[in-house]
Amino acid sequence: MVIAKKTLSLSEGWKYRESNGTVLHDWQDAQSLPTSVHLDLLANHAIPDPFQAKNEELVKWIATRTWIYEKHFTIFPQEPTNKSRKLVLVFEGLDTYTTVKLDGKAILETDNMFLSHRVDITEHLVNTKAVDAMHTLQITFHNAEQKAAEKMEKHSEYSWFSFHFGNKRLAVRKAQYHFVRGSAMDPVLILGKMIDDIQGWDWGPILIDCGPWKPIYLETYEARVADLSIRTQLDLDHQQAVLRVSVEVEGKASFARIDVEIDGTRVESRIITLDSQKTTTAIRIRNPKLWWPWTLGDQNLYTVRTTLLSHENCSAKDELDSLEKKFGIRKIDLVRQPLQGQEGASFFFRVNGVPIFAAGSCWVPIDSFTSRATPEKYHSWIKLAKDTNQVMIRIWGGGIYEHDAFFDACDELGILVWHDFMFACGIYPAYPSFEESVISEVRQNVSRLRHHPSIAVWCGNNEDYAIAHLAQIHAGKAEYDPTEMDPERIRESGFPARLFYEIRLPEICKELIPDIPYWPGSPFGGSFCNDTTVGDIHQWHVWHLDKFPYQDYPKLSGRMITEFGLQSAPHWKTVKQYFPADQPFCLDKKQDCATDEYMVWHNKGKDGPENIANYAKNNIPFDGQSLRGYIYCSQLVQAEGLSTAFRGWRRLWQGPGREYCAGALVWQLNDCWPVTSWSIADHELRPKLAYWTVKRENQPITAGIARVLNNDSLTLETWACNMTMQQLCVIYEIQAWHVKTGQRIWAQKVFSPTTLDPNRSTELGKVECSFKLGEEKQFEWNNLMFSIHLSSASDSSVITRYVNFHEPLKEVPFSSQEEHIKAQLVEQETGPVIELTASVPMKGVYLDFEGEDKVDWDDNGVDLVPGETIKLGFTGLSDGKDRKLRIYWLGETGWQSKIIGF
Numbered sequence: 001m002v003i004a005k006k007t008l009s010l011s012e013g014w015k016y017r018e019s020n021g022t023v024l025h026d027w028q029d030a031q032s033l034p035t036s037v038h039l040d041l042l043a044n045h046a047i048p049d050p051f052q053a054k055n056e057e058l059v060k061w062i063a064t065r066t067w068i069y070e071k072h073f074t075i076f077p078q079e080p081t082n083k084s085r086k087l088v089l090v091f092e093g094l095d096t097y098t099t100v101k102l103d104g105k106a107i108l109e110t111d112n113m114f115l116s117h118r119v120d121i122t123e124h125l126v127n128t129k130a131v132d133a134m135h136t137l138q139i140t141f142h143n144a145e146q147k148a149a150e151k152m153e154k155h156s157e158y159s160w161f162s163f164h165f166g167n168k169r170l171a172v173r174k175a176q177y178h179f180v181r182g183s184a185m186d187p188v189l190i191l192g193k194m195i196d197d198i199q200g201w202d203w204g205p206i207l208i209d210c211g212p213w214k215p216i217y218l219e220t221y222e223a224r225v226a227d228l229s230i231r232t233q234l235d236l237d238h239q240q241a242v243l244r245v246s247v248e249v250e251g252k253a254s255f256a257r258i259d260v261e262i263d264g265t266r267v268e269s270r271i272i273t274l275d276s277q278k279t280t281t282a283i284r285i286r287n288p289k290l291w292w293p294w295t296l297g298d299q300n301l302y303t304v305r306t307t308l309l310s311h312e313n314c315s316a317k318d319e320l321d322s323l324e325k326k327f328g329i330r331k332i333d334l335v336r337q338p339l340q341g342q343e344g345a346s347f348f349f350r351v352n353g354v355p356i357f358a359a360g361s362c363w364v365p366i367d368s369f370t371s372r373a374t375p376e377k378y379h380s381w382i383k384l385a386k387d388t389n390q391v392m393i394r395i396w397g398g399g400i401y402e403h404d405a406f407f408d409a410c411d412e413l414g415i416l417v418w419h420d421f422m423f424a425c426g427i428y429p430a431y432p433s434f435e436e437s438v439i440s441e442v443r444q445n446v447s448r449l450r451h452h453p454s455i456a457v458w459c460g461n462n463e464d465y466a467i468a469h470l471a472q473i474h475a476g477k478a479e480y481d482p483t484e485m486d487p488e489r490i491r492e493s494g495f496p497a498r499l500f501y502e503i504r505l506p507e508i509c510k511e512l513i514p515d516i517p518y519w520p521g522s523p524f525g526g527s528f529c530n531d532t533t534v535g536d537i538h539q540w541h542v543w544h545l546d547k548f549p550y551q552d553y554p555k556l557s558g559r560m561i562t563e564f565g566l567q568s569a570p571h572w573k574t575v576k577q578y579f580p581a582d583q584p585f586c587l588d589k590k591q592d593c594a595t596d597e598y599m600v601w602h603n604k605g606k607d608g609p610e611n612i613a614n615y616a617k618n619n620i621p622f623d624g625q626s627l628r629g630y631i632y633c634s635q636l637v638q639a640e641g642l643s644t645a646f647r648g649w650r651r652l653w654q655g656p657g658r659e660y661c662a663g664a665l666v667w668q669l670n671d672c673w674p675v676t677s678w679s680i681a682d683h684e685l686r687p688k689l690a691y692w693t694v695k696r697e698n699q700p701i702t703a704g705i706a707r708v709l710n711n712d713s714l715t716l717e718t719w720a721c722n723m724t725m726q727q728l729c730v731i732y733e734i735q736a737w738h739v740k741t742g743q744r745i746w747a748q749k750v751f752s753p754t755t756l757d758p759n760r761s762t763e764l765g766k767v768e769c770s771f772k773l774g775e776e777k778q779f780e781w782n783n784l785m786f787s788i789h790l791s792s793a794s795d796s797s798v799i800t801r802y803v804n805f806h807e808p809l810k811e812v813p814f815s816s817q818e819e820h821i822k823a824q825l826v827e828q829e830t831g832p833v834i835e836l837t838a839s840v841p842m843k844g845v846y847l848d849f850e851g852e853d854k855v856d857w858d859d860n861g862v863d864l865v866p867g868e869t870i871k872l873g874f875t876g877l878s879d880g881k882d883r884k885l886r887i888y889w890l891g892e893t894g895w896q897s898k899i900i901g902f
Contacts, residue, residue: 008076009215014033034214036211053579063210069211073137076218088119088221094214098140100139105124107119115441147172159471223251228304229246239287244283245260256307259307299411299412301411301453304324327451334350343533345533360393360666391414394417424462427467442505458509459519460505460519465520469529485503487499523535523562537559550619553649569631593609594613622894638690653761701799723759730793731753732764732789739812783806809890815842834872844863847886849886
């Protein structure tokens with residue numbers, strides 16, 4: 001008799017307690033798996049919310065204890081005896097050091113959060129003769145820091161160096177962001193500075209969690225699909241693709257049926273003979289529907305399903321097991337070739353033969369407690385990235401190998417993924433047992449994720465080469481020969497983890513995913529890891545390091561910038577969440593936001609408050625004495641900085657052979673808790689002003705103006721970016737406006753059609769300015785705003801526009817008078833919009849419905865030109881009266897606002 005595989009979920013009915021507890025010694029009900037000890041304690045009201053106030057301090061004791069989870073269960077009803085039938089306990093993820101016992105007998109020891117485990121318990125049940133009896137599964141979660149200290153002592157020959165004194169994390173294969181980091185500054189940022197404080201990462205709290213963070217279940221089977229891999233090979237003309245489908249089987253099965261479908265239509269079905277544990281078959285697909293990033297085409301997803309059969313012509317009741325995966329047919333290359341007119345080499349991604357400018361952001365885990373992430377929240381975050389015209393997300397190496405739901409969302413929405421392996425900011429060891437664990441972790445996770453078409457590159461680490469460079473310069477450590485490739489000599493060098501980044505990981509990737517690029521680190525390239533002419537760079541000369549003005553971003557370029565950014569406070573509704581409930585919260589109360597204990601606590605950057613104030617004071621009239629002003633000002637400066645970067649770097653994407661900058665990934669997209677950070681949307685998915693500037697600057701078609709001042713003369717450099725695949729013919733007009741009076745001083749319209757070639761920027765030309773007031777007095781340039789409107793040559797419809805003010809903005813005489821700006825609510829067929837008009841040029845006009853929490857805007861934080869009507873669509877406004885719209889803008893003496901009732 002054939003019995004198909006069965007799965008018994010073990011998610012419910014768990015209890016937990018502290019081992020030898022002084023705080024929680026009685027068994028408590030745990031939540032359904034996946035869960036963690038912090039979340040269970042929170043659900044049982046045993047601890048305050050770690051995200052509120054300074055409660056992070058009040059829950060530190062949790063990480064110092066040992067915790068036990070326990071569940072009682074029965075197996076399956078007694079079935080006919082079958083000697084080949086197995087019973088296996090599956091642990092998809094245990095965080096991190098555990099001892100697992102079944103009926104009092106140890107069956108598993110773990111030390112790697114990123115590994116899943118399968119434990120065959122068939123013999124155990126045969127020996128106990130208790131297949132149908134009640135069984136006890138107990139998991140002890142040991143103190144990770146204590147275990148790390150033991151590892152470090154045992155392997156004292158290694159430096160355990162991170163430029164941060166919280167180096168225990170280097171010994172633990174666990175999400176690094178849970179741990180003490182040792183400094184509030186990024187290692188790439190600390191040239192010449194030794195930091196002697198110990199903190200969490202500069203955007204996250206120290207919450208060293210543990211628990212069953214992924215599902216646990218029981219499988220019983222005669223045979224199962226152990227792995228299903230799909231390798232796609234696409235012909236140059238895209239007319240044909242070959243799928244190499246590999247089926248790995250555990251147990252006895254003679255045949256497998258392979259079905260390939262797309263959009264509910266079967267394109268192939270065949271039965272293959274299983275001659276060995278792993279069998280591969282080639283399937284030819286004619287006229288394949290390709291998977292594209294959303295900017296280039298559709299996200300066509302095929303499904304391959306393999307079904308194990310007991311014999312060749314069996315019916316459904318004789319099927320042993322089945323497994324299906326979605327995949328996309330596409331080809332991805334990382335192109336590194338000589339450039340025209342510049343040193344070094346290109347560094348850009350090409351998808352299905354089409355080069356792309358990879359605009360996007362960096363990703364940190366969406367919650368300090370990894371098991372709290374949901375598919376719905378992943379989808380919301382990836383959609384947020386797409387809504388801001390991003391095409392790539394970089395998974396940072398200090399987090400986790402993300403859940404399948406993350407990649408499913410990227411596949412469906414057409415977002416490419418740069419995936420770091422889980423190493424960040426340290427000199428990791430490479431002793432044999434550590435190496436073995438890392439290799440298992442990498443093999444498992446690459447195998448798990450390799451069918452996702454969104455993954456564009458696997459990268460060895462985050463900033464470990466930078467740490468090695470800094471260690472040599474400032475600590476006399478991490479000495480190594482970068483040309484040495486003998487594994488044992490690398491292991492014995494001052495940078496032993498090169499064994500992983502340059503030998504073991506590329507070997508595994510070549511075996512498992514030979515068609516996907518591998519890159520040793522981020523940043524990496526050239527004789528120096530942050531070489532601006534080769535590879536990728538992290539650009540932190542703005543904000544950290546030299547603290548250059550953000551106006552310098554365009555000249556601080558590289559072949560691809562995989563980190564850059566500025567901090568800002570989150571939305572005021574998110575700020576309100578982390579103030580204590582018993583403390584009055586007032587947006588307009590006079591207080592020093594840079595020293596307020598809760599604002600400071602929820603900014604983990606050591607120099608964060610100081611940098612926010614300095615960058616704001618250098619650029620705008622800064623208000624740090626009210627929360628409302630502090631939030632608006634910090635967000636405006638962040639937005640201006642990011643828009644300057646994207647605008648300047650996209651200009652350098654100049655076509656074949658001139659891909660001088662091929663992408664920019666802002667640090668960072670998201671947050672793991674409510675905090676002032678570099679994110680463009682806060683922990684509650686509430687957009688900051690930067691959200692909309694990133695969206696505008698990465699539209700398919702944009703225009704730009706750069707001022708070049710030489711003594712008393714002003715030159716305007718103008719350009720346009722056409723990131724579509726179609727050639728465009730445009731006309732354009734440049735205008736000059738007096739900021740104080742709103743008078744249009746000058747206009748130049750170019751009626752002769754200009755061709756914008758596809759997928760590149762095009763220089764429109766230079767304009768020499770010589771405006772005069774009357775006959776004698778020349779305008780001060782800070783009094784002038786310039787705008788450029790790009791229109792279709794065929795019908796003169798406006799395609800895009802850009803507004804350029806003098807910088808720094810604090811030198812511009814903006815109007816502070818509220819009568820200069822008007823807003824009205826208009827109902828249109830497509831939904832409600834706010835129509836904005838202004839009689840003078842206005843900067844950073846931001847709209848916020850107070851008392852509303854579900855309003856989503858199409859655009860916001862806009863600049864206004866006299867005579868134009870800007871329509872800002874929105875959804876989610878509740879029904880009712882007394883709806884209050886607050887309008888913010890930048891005035892000459894500071895931020896301004898007024899309220900309009902609707």
